[in-house]
Amino acid sequence: MTTLTRKQNLVVVGNGMVGHHFIESLIAQGGHNDFNVTVFGEEPHLAYDRVHLSEYFTGKGAAELAMTDGALYDENGVKYVTDCLVTGIDRASKQLTLKDGTTISYDKLVLATGSYPFVPPIPGHERDNTFVYRTLEDLDAIRECAATAKTGTVVGGGLLGLEAANALKSLGLETHVVEFAPRLMPVQLDEQGGAVLKDMIKALDVTVHTDTATKEIVDGEGAYHRMNFADGTHIETDLILFSAGIRPQDALAKQSGLEIGTRGGICVNNHCLTSDPDIYAIGECALWNDRIFGLVAPGYTMAKTAVANLLNDAATVFTGADMSTKLKLLGCDVGSIGDAHATTQGSKVFVYQDQLSNAYRKMVVSEDGKKLLGAVLVGDNSYYDTLLQYYLNAIDLPEQAQSLILPATGNAPVGLGVDALPATASICSCHNVTKQDISDAVNSGSLSLGDVKQATKASSGCGGCAALLKKCVDHELLALGVEVSTDICEHFAYTRQDLFNLVKVEGIKSFQELLDKHGKGHGCEICKPAVGSILASVWNDYVLKKEHISLQDTNDRFLANMQKDGTYSIVPRIPGGEITADKLIVLGQVAKEYNLYTKVTGGQRIDLFGATVDQLPQIWEKLIAAGFETGQAYGKSLRTVKSCVGSTWCRFGVNDSLSMAVSLENRYKGLRAPHKIKFAVSGCTRECAEAQSKDIGVIATEGGWNLYVCGNGGMKPRHGDLFAKDLDDETLVKYIDRVLMFYVKTADRLQRTSVWMENLEGGLEYLKDVVINNKLGVCDELEAQMNHVVDTFQCEWKTTLEDEAALKTFRQFVNHESADENIVFVQERDQIRPATIEEKSQLIAKAG
């Protein structure tokens, strides 16, 4: 006879990143079938990505940061309760008490309660308008206060403090950082590194007060608070954010008598078990070997360890974790590896400092100079990946070890090839993925970067390993004999960028010429329009020229946008959205004469729908006579420059956004690009033109114009990156010329600027280097190229009306004067619309 054994109750307290990872791992191992699993979380949300919390201020919503919407839990029978604080553990009766007094019994308990921000007990720390930086609710409160504040101060100049300072700055506050220690990031950086970082951050208009202790916080005169410092000085500030370190959340453990470290933290062994064999602690609340790990990766490893132990796998143990970090703080690269402070007996250091461009690098090596023990990087993290691999894998240093931190001279590659890494090398520390794991994934069928990411989860944590992961995947694919194809299609074994360069360098003027020299076969609907667009970007010929016409997508071929029934829409250019009454009347008259549907577009202009092919030239003749030009709504080219009325009319405007929008639209109209390009110009920070969602966004400031680049609306919205501030008119145009031409030159086909930026190695900083510091020495060429396009602008419709051969192609039938009987309209809200299929069959039946 079998006895029914009751399933054990497994309760998890805390649903942060690590608590969630525990559940994920448990489910992955099938462990949810062995237990009744219940999770309690104090926060109102299910687990979210705290590591990327700051992105909540730069456009990500709570839903995007969420690590689960609950579906994973529901599907696997995991019960969860949010907004529910667990207030007590009774270990004798194995019961938990909840906030509302209810009790729950457990057989196994997992504490994943994380940590809480430490607020130094400075008199006045409990005043209104003081905050910490840990949860979505904290950020909501900060945002609300910042809306009316002018200045903000972060207490604490560590890693999180500087990230918080960045957030305050992005909220538009004048920002201070107050640090008790003599330097910034005292844990990760040495004295010189901290000093270089301080200089860099000061240059960004953040006031840094190191070696400064706050004595008290009292009422301010000009601002909400006044902070009085120990040395007698003070500052005034509207908002204070404490970021003075974290403390393990061990209240429950303490109350229930579990063993606690002298400075807090729930003591655990290598299996992540606490002093009670039925209770585990994982993540930031757990103290292992007298250490707390304030990073997510070690927490994940602990979660996996606890799952293994619960499922009776005693071989998996937690043995500490590497705390190396690389970060971009306020746009400054900072990296810290291993023994950054050179505390190892006998260790030696190499130091490189460049005060001109603010860079500092230090390597700590073993006494015999053979192994890397630690490193500090400030200003340029491109050295980090290689150094970290030497460190983590204890690879013997090369002969001239210092070359690892010296600027590259000549063309000798300094980096460590993927080849040199041992199979055990950790590629992604967040998800504990080794080179071997990647090799295994590729060998079992994951043949692209995306597939490998999905299979191993590598690069889905902090993202810091993305570049290295790509190298590894490519390396593995190559080893398998898989060609890593970036070919545009079967006719050209080149990328779009290659083709662009070939056209330019060899002066190639037609598709046929390019195909003869560098391609094979006869082309297709992928390479033809791509090359058509490249030819147009480089030479700016008339797109309907005999040798180009067959390359054009149908919209370009008929210079209008094809609609679902084969009719076209017509969008004349209305620069900046500004239009006279006379022109509006003409649009109305033309629409009436040809019975066109009219609509104001999302791009501040007017679209006329329902024209047949043969009507297009007639309609354009009228529009051009009235002073309109083609709006190129059909092209992969500049679309619209949206604008607000700006300082001319608006009481808040600080500059004439409309004149700027009109002149930008007139400058860049006609520029053909890998994809469409949209601009907007706003007259002040209220941003009525929504410039930050455009490829190029311009916002008027007291000091000139702020330039944003690579924003996107559409399918995957992206906030533009602030590229440069307070520019005068001339510099603004110069930068836009360069950014756009560099995009045209280097982007893939059909890649918007946003996606281009996301894929640009080195990202925003690199683009700034190219455009502002002329890093590649191409600025003159980019400008010349743009000037060529501007100087050779032609209204394609005007040219077409003057070109007999081109006009001939605008016929419904080559041999017959009749209309397409499938084009049928019905009336709706006093205008036409295409008839549906049912309506058509009814109408045809009636007519028959």
Place this chain on the structure above:
Amino acid sequence: MNWTKVCQTSDLIAGAGVAARVQGKQLALFLVPEAEQRIFAISNWDPFGKANVLSRGIVGHLQGEWVVASPLYKQHFSLISGACLEEEIKINTWQTKIEGDSVYINMTM
């Protein structure tokens, strides 16, 4: 045989299509100088987009086959057989010939 004269070669566009109406039917004619056959005639009706637009697609050469890509949703149709490369569907095609400067179509199928 029922050869109907449709138009002059000069009415066609090298490497692209035009629409024609022959015996009431809407056709798409493609002049492809690189192809052995040089001129192709297929139905102008896009069975996916449900509109008469195939003459306005881009001509391509995929794995040895001459095709046109629909301008609406980009399915490919063989210019010789009318077969769609993506789905089980076939559109009409007609025989064509060029004599002198004239383009002819055989409307018996």
